[in-house]
Amino acid sequence: MKPDTVIKEELIIETALRRFVHFGFGKTTFSEIAKDLGISQQNLYYYFPDKKSLVSKAVANVMSCFLEVMQAKINSTGDLADKLVGMIEVKESFFEKYFMLAVERPYEVQYERDELLEILRKAENRQTELVLAEFERAMKKGEIKKQDPVKAATPLLKALTAMQGDYRNMHVVPDHKSIHALFDTQKALIAIYVSGLKNFQAPCNN
Amino acid sequence: MKPDTVIKEELIIETALRRFVHFGFGKTTFSEIAKDLGISQQNLYYYFPDKKSLVSKAVANVMSCFLEVMQAKINSTGDLADKLVGMIEVKESFFEKYFMLAVERPYEVQYERDELLEILRKAENRQTELVLAEFERAMKKGEIKKQDPVKAATPLLKALTAMQGDYRNMHVVPDHKSIHALFDTQKALIAIYVSGLKNFQAPCNN
DNA sequence: TTTTGACTTTTAAATTAAAAAGGTCAAATA
């Protein structure tokens, strides 16, 4: 693949993303994207074998950017609560910009073993890994009690994911105020939860 | 209203509930309920002016029973975490029995200012009140740091509600194992969260 | 007071037709 082609691919993704972010995957057609680019619909097929692959690539771009920013935030100084709250803030900024992509996730659920779902799953796993690593670090530093990091982190992760999911499942476009309220609640939850881990040892019920 | 009629109404509700629990509101017809009772469909209209009111009364019965059991559980001895975990256990036992009613909540959402939604909202509010009362009690007893009980309880309540919502929104019938896992996670969350409130003072950001 | 038969209205499910979007390929262009 020549660099020329790569540049064009990136241009296509960029253009498509603008529509995806505004209207969602379902309400964006291939021919609309082509029109935006000033090329024929069929020509798009030269660069992307089908719509799904364009959607996947676009989402992959966003997610890799997201993970990069999140990684950077985590590398900055602060204790466990600071870092987790920082992650929430990164999430909030991306959610504001790209919530349409998040909302449309259920729309794509039917595809099951989809490339797109795989990308989202991987991003989710990566976030979990990052959180777990921070939990371990905090334990080593003595910030929180030493214990199984998975057991310590899972309830929080599940809660945060579920709270996020509330917004995906309300099919109305959420307003900025209620989005902000959600993330604020998440931050409050983190503060109390992490404080709890400072003197709480989960019981070993194997 | 004569006691005779009341008894019959209760019988109808009982019979209808058996179908609602198994098939849901949407897939239970008025004539089926009538057939179960050995009366004509039109006769049902003598006791209930429409289907909605039968559904509402049935759900109200379940909810009042639920709140009664929950109240009893809370009155039993134990610290804040014990009581909250007890509440989760009550929730689990009712969810196992009546999850179909919970699942169908979205189905009824369209009715907006519905009697049924009002009943569910009231039950939800009552639970919140119970939890808040326990938070205040725990503060007075010195179990957790003194602070605004609403601010202390809200993140936990939101998290628990959202986690519950996950199951309402998966349109597949959930299996017992994953239901149990959900409630287990909720219990773990509570344990750590309450522990956190023992030495955590939420910042006053007015 | 309670029950039902005969009826109307409303809502949900199935069918079909039309339109739109997705996708292919061979030929033209550069």
Added chain:
DNA sequence: TATTTGACCTTTTTAATTTAAAAGTCAAAA
């Protein structure tokens, strides 16, 4: 050879129409 398009086909959505079933009414019988 890499890129682009015209002509064409297939699949998916959407809208319109019908059909069946459930909800609901009411006067009259038990």
